[in-house]
Amino acid sequence: xxxxxxxxxxxxxxxxxxxxxxxxxxxxxxxxxxxxxxxxxxxxxxxxxxxxxxxxxxxxxxxxxxxxxxxxxxxxxxxxxxxxxxxxxxxxxxxxxxxxxxxxxxxxxxxxxxxxxxxxxxxxxxxxxxxxxxxxxxxxxxxxxxxxxxxxx
Amino acid sequence: xxxxxxxxxxxxxxxxxxxxxxxxxxxxxxxxxxxxxxxxxxxxxxxxxxxxxxxxxxxxxxxxxxxxxxxxxxxxxxxxxxxxxxxxxxxxx
Numbered sequence: 001x002x003x004x005x006x007x008x009x010x011x012x013x014x015x016x017x018x019x020x021x022x023x024x025x026x027x028x029x030x031x032x033x034x035x036x037x038x039x040x041x042x043x044x045x046x047x048x049x050x051x052x053x054x055x056x057x058x059x060x061x062x063x064x065x066x067x068x069x070x071x072x073x074x075x076x077x078x079x080x081x082x083x084x085x086x087x088x089x090x091x092x093x094x095x096x097x098x099x100x101x102x103x104x105x106x107x108x109x110x111x112x113x114x115x116x117x118x119x120x121x122x123x124x125x126x127x128x129x130x131x132x133x134x135x136x137x138x139x140x141x142x143x144x145x146x147x148x149x150x151x152x153x
Numbered sequence: 154x155x156x157x158x159x160x161x162x163x164x165x166x167x168x169x170x171x172x173x174x175x176x177x178x179x180x181x182x183x184x185x186x187x188x189x190x191x192x193x194x195x196x197x198x199x200x201x202x203x204x205x206x207x208x209x210x211x212x213x214x215x216x217x218x219x220x221x222x223x224x225x226x227x228x229x230x231x232x233x234x235x236x237x238x239x240x241x242x243x244x245x246x
Binding site: 076 | 191194195197198201202207208209210211212214
């Protein structure tokens with residue numbers, strides 16, 4: 001994870017097209033400017049960044065299932081729950097499942113675990129739109145970086 | 154008033170926080186009720202779940218944007234309800 005660059009997913013470990021489910025792994029860095037403020041002397045990953053992590057896993061799920069044909073943009077977060085603190089060095093397992101594929105939108109359920117214990121979960125909604133100019137290649141590069149394109153090839 | 158309309162009106166009232174008494178079959182979701190496109194996606198999700206269908210929003214939006222159909226055809230509630238009923242009937246056929 002590179003928190004300050006919003007690179008929340010280190011590696012996609014599986015993409016199950018039949019179950020419409022993705023699993024990814026991320027390790028919280030030992031140091032980040034984020035921890036200077038959250039909180040001084042007591043570094044914890046902010047809940048908003050855990051939400052972003054679930055959103056990115058969900059987004060990569062949609063990208064993988066649609067073969068990068070459209071871009072998902074986060075439009076709603078429901079039922080978010082943060083169940084434990086996440087300090088530096090924590091290894092996270094992030095999963096997302098497609099709950100509903102609507103016309104122009106998608107709904108996922110996402111969860112983060114560490115060492116078999118729940119960290120957080122939420123229901124996320126995405127607007128599915130054509131890629132803005134130039135974003136297609138950027139997202140494909142990101143997908144390649146985290147091993148998603150290898151999964152979809 | 155059909156049961157479909159009652160369900161749709163309830164969804165709109167709850168999702169968009171609009172008093173139920175303001176929602177009539179003649180209401181235009183956008184012009185009269187002030188529902189924006191993102192809020193309408195939330196409503197579409199609730200309708201999809203409630204009726205087990207998939208509202209073809211992308212197709213409708215494209216037809217309206219290209220001038221092939223007036224927005225009233227899809228977004229006045231009595232027309233929306235008729236299309237929901239047709240989608241449910243098609244699914245059951």
